[in-house]
Amino acid sequence: MKLVYLSLLAMLVFGCGESESRAKPVDVAINGDFIQSETSQPVSIIPLPASVKKLEGEFFVNAQTVIVAEEGALSVAEYIQSQFGPATGYRFPIVSSNNVDNAITLLLDDAFSEEAYRLIVTANGVQISASTRAGLFWGVQSLRQLFSQDIELNAPVNKRVWPIAAVDIEDQPAFSYRGMHLDVSRTFFPVDFIKQYIDLLAMHKLNYFHWHLTDDQGWRIEIKKYPRLTEIGAWRDETVVGHTYDRDGLYDGQKLGGFYTQAEIRGIVAYAQQRQVTIIPEVDVPGHASAILKAYPEYGCVSKEFSVQANFGVFPEVLCPTEKTFAFLEDVFSEVIALFPSPYIHVGGDEVKTVQWQNCASCNAIMAEKGLKDYLALQGYFISRVEAAINKMGRKIIGWDEILEGNVAPSATITSWRGIEGAIHAAKAGHDAIMAPGSHLYFDHYQSRSVEEPLAIHGLTPIRETYSFEVIPEVLQNTDAAKRILGAQGHLWTEYVRSQAKAEYMILPRMSALAEVVWTDTSKRSWEDFSKRLPYLMERFSAKGLNVAKSAYVVNAQISYTAKGFKVDLSSDMPEVNIFYTLDGSLPNAQSQQYLEPLLLPKGGTLRARAQSKLTGEMFLERRLTLQSHKGIGAKITLNAEVDRAWNTDPEVSLVDGILARDQIFQLDDWATFPGEAVEAILEFPEMTEISLFNLGFNAGRFRHFYAPTAIELWSSNDGQNWKALASARAADINMESVSATLHVKPTSMRYLKVKVENHAKRFSTEDSKMIPVTLYIDEMIVQ
Ligand code: TNX
Numbered sequence: 001m002k003l004v005y006l007s008l009l010a011m012l013v014f015g016c017g018e019s020e021s022r023a024k025p026v027d028v029a030i031n032g033d034f035i036q037s038e039t040s041q042p043v044s045i046i047p048l049p050a051s052v053k054k055l056e057g058e059f060f061v062n063a064q065t066v067i068v069a070e071e072g073a074l075s076v077a078e079y080i081q082s083q084f085g086p087a088t089g090y091r092f093p094i095v096s097s098n099n100v101d102n103a104i105t106l107l108l109d110d111a112f113s114e115e116a117y118r119l120i121v122t123a124n125g126v127q128i129s130a131s132t133r134a135g136l137f138w139g140v141q142s143l144r145q146l147f148s149q150d151i152e153l154n155a156p157v158n159k160r161v162w163p164i165a166a167v168d169i170e171d172q173p174a175f176s177y178r179g180m181h182l183d184v185s186r187t188f189f190p191v192d193f194i195k196q197y198i199d200l201l202a203m204h205k206l207n208y209f210h211w212h213l214t215d216d217q218g219w220r221i222e223i224k225k226y227p228r229l230t231e232i233g234a235w236r237d238e239t240v241v242g243h244t245y246d247r248d249g250l251y252d253g254q255k256l257g258g259f260y261t262q263a264e265i266r267g268i269v270a271y272a273q274q275r276q277v278t279i280i281p282e283v284d285v286p287g288h289a290s291a292i293l294k295a296y297p298e299y300g301c302v303s304k305e306f307s308v309q310a311n312f313g314v315f316p317e318v319l320c321p322t323e324k325t326f327a328f329l330e331d332v333f334s335e336v337i338a339l340f341p342s343p344y345i346h347v348g349g350d351e352v353k354t355v356q357w358q359n360c361a362s363c364n365a366i367m368a369e370k371g372l373k374d375y376l377a378l379q380g381y382f383i384s385r386v387e388a389a390i391n392k393m394g395r396k397i398i399g400w401d402e403i404l405e406g407n408v409a410p411s412a413t414i415t416s417w418r419g420i421e422g423a424i425h426a427a428k429a430g431h432d433a434i435m436a437p438g439s440h441l442y443f444d445h446y447q448s449r450s451v452e453e454p455l456a457i458h459g460l461t462p463i464r465e466t467y468s469f470e471v472i473p474e475v476l477q478n479t480d481a482a483k484r485i486l487g488a489q490g491h492l493w494t495e496y497v498r499s500q501a502k503a504e505y506m507i508l509p510r511m512s513a514l515a516e517v518v519w520t521d522t523s524k525r526s527w528e529d530f531s532k533r534l535p536y537l538m539e540r541f542s543a544k545g546l547n548v549a550k551s552a553y554v555v556n557a558q559i560s561y562t563a564k565g566f567k568v569d570l571s572s573d574m575p576e577v578n579i580f581y582t583l584d585g586s587l588p589n590a591q592s593q594q595y596l597e598p599l600l601l602p603k604g605g606t607l608r609a610r611a612q613s614k615l616t617g618e619m620f621l622e623r624r625l626t627l628q629s630h631k632g633i634g635a636k637i638t639l640n641a642e643v644d645r646a647w648n649t650d651p652e653v654s655l656v657d658g659i660l661a662r663d664q665i666f667q668l669d670d671w672a673t674f675p676g677e678a679v680e681a682i683l684e685f686p687e688m689t690e691i692s693l694f695n696l697g698f699n700a701g702r703f704r705h706f707y708a709p710t711a712i713e714l715w716s717s718n719d720g721q722n723w724k725a726l727a728s729a730r731a732a733d734i735n736m737e738s739v740s741a742t743l744h745v746k747p748t749s750m751r752y753l754k755v756k757v758e759n760h761a762k763r764f765s766t767e768d769s770k771m772i773p774v775t776l777y778i779d780e781m782i783v784q
Pocket of ligand 1: 350351400417442444457493494495
């Protein structure tokens with residue numbers, strides 16, 4: 001089955017003609033012994049190398065294959081043994097004499113630029129040349145993808161030879177900073193998982209691992225001088241179940257935590273070094289400090305019972321900007337620095353709430369003494385003090401883009417997470433910067449619109465979106481400042497990632513797209529090409545037993561509303577799929593109606609669709625849509641309401657598009673969201689329209705802290721000036737547990753319909769310790 005699949009994949013990549021000739025097994029002589037070989041894997045490498053030339057023939061790795069390596073390349077040679085040894089069962093002895101046949105030869109050659117390599121495979125052997133160990137190592141990663149997927153297995157595969165296509169690859173990275181981040185505070189992951197994560201970085205030629213070691217939910221690094229950081233700060237009493245903003249949130253009641261000892265960290269650092277990965281530790285200050293303050297309340301500004309947080313969000317807990325705190329941090333960072341050879345130390349600096357500073361006499365005294373005009377300046381002062389201490393120890397700092405708001409030195413590098421603006425601003429001001437915008441590079445977001453996606457924090461970042469990211473923004477192109485953008489980084493925040501399998505699901509394969517964004521020259525990148533190579537890599541992950549998301553296959557729907565009803569175009573971002581759908585509410589399978597041309601649905605209905613791989617028959621996650629034709633679709637809407645356009649760009653469209661959001665992932669733009677207490681929407685119909693029913697869809701009770709509106713009023717007008725009351729519903733008339741409220745109206749003709757909705761819902765915020773307003777979610781205003 002597997003072999004059939006692979007040769008089908010081969011057809012897909014190379015076109016039929018070529019694959020036919022490749023699919024024929026060849027007889028090869030090995031040590032005079034004729035055996036029948038398998039065919040070699042098609043050349044499909046992610047990230048795409050700068051240049052790939054296919055040569056005639058193949059090389060057959062066998063039990064006699066040796067590694068030729070000089071002293072400086074020994075660690076790479078040993079890596080080859082550890083990487084290719086388990087599946088092949090071969091020893092790959094290391095020899096130093098050059099010009100041996102049947103060898104993988106590693107050559108150090110100064111002519112190459114840093115990290116560049118050339119990989120030549122001929123019938124006689126493999127040669128990788130580079131000027132650095134890193135270059136050789138990346139060459140080995142390309143070689144790895146020339147092997148069949150079963151090279152990834154951890155136990156011997158019953159195969160006598162491993163054929164590899166003959167190629168000449170010349171390659172080098174587009175960017176010097178290629179990173180992945182992992183949050184181990186919200187969820188603690190054991191040492192083995194961290195090593196596996198580093199392996200994945202290495203496989204993708206990513207060279208920086210940003211390790212988010214501290215946060216409100218747990219401190220994860222042993223500091224000898226301050227043992228309470230891990231004795232106390234590494235443990236929380238319980239964790240919220242489901243989403244932190246769920247109504248009537250449940251807690252699991254289980255003590256949870258963990259930390260890495262210094263010995264474990266040394267082991268992980270050495271492991272990463274062999275894989276050319278630099279680990280950048282992050283100790284997040286001065287905010288996200290709950291765990292520190294639980295352990296050492298004396299570094300806070302308020303006296304209260306601190307706790308290691310059991311839920312998520314941004315908390316007021318902040319370190320106090322006193323000399324005592326700076327001395328503590330200097331001690332902590334000196335132990336961190338002794339463990340991590342990285343030139344960079346990440347100091348966080350994000351999401352600082354200043355309330356505890358505002359109520360603190362010593363803070364105000366410090367501000368007066370230092371001439372700091374506001375709390376933002378105090379925050380800047382805090383980071384500068386930490387920066388000075390770290391610089392004194394010979395390292396540079398990185399901080400989240402908030403640190404730009406203070407007076408931070410130009411030697412600080414910026415991680416731009418709130419969009420790309422931080423990086424642009426930083427680069428222009430002479431800082432180095434790393435692109436990390438949530439929109440494209442936060443892998444804690446949903447990755448498709450399927451309702452079957454497991455719980456995510458919010459947002460929608462499909463792999464295709466990640467792939468489309470351009471590291472150098474247009475405004476910086478052809479400027480000197482562009483050189484300050486060192487590269488980009490993907491992130492895995494783990495509030496909603498409670499298991500290793502889920503972590504794998506969230507990063508695979510989005511990190512593969514990231515890898516190509518940062519490694520491959522932008523002129524060479526195309527989704528069409530990448531999506532053909534991706535299935536091979538996904539197979540490789542599966543061979544390793546990793547949990548890979550197939551969300552890229554989820555059906556996309558383009559919906560337009562015409563005089564004849566809804567026209568629905570279905571597609572998948574992935575090649576070689578069939579799409580099946582149903583309109584009767586049943587789950588589509590391969591016997592359902594096949595989608596061949598755009599569908600016309602006069603009245604709407606519930607459409608369920610799934611893609612199926614033509615190669616493996618696998619059916620992917622479901623896309624579901626509920627459409628309802630009504631008289632308000634396309635009406636011109638004037639809104640008089642508070643709208644957060646950053647989250648909700650087009651409420652005017654989604655309120656009357658006939659697409660019900662009720663069975664969509666909440667918080668995507670299908671919902672119109674209103675943070676204020678009142679919403680007024682005026683619908684203008686193109687002509688006099690008779691109305692007898694109004695239905696308002698909302699999100700209440702089923703998810704999060706959402707509530708039904710507290711009142712709905714309808715008004716009609718023929719001129720948009722003079723209004724007549726039509727109908728109303730008060731809180732008592734609205735079913736809180738429902739998904740909508742219906743108002744019946746005496747049939748009335750009108751040009752304008754005014755809808756007033758009130759929302760007085762409040763909830764207790766554990767972050768702010770007070771009642772706060774709750775945003776109203778409306779999906780559609782149905783008019784009949
Ligand atoms: C914001 S990104 C945070 C984190 C959260 C993340 C969730 C950043 C610097 N701070 O504390 O985990 O959003 O997406």
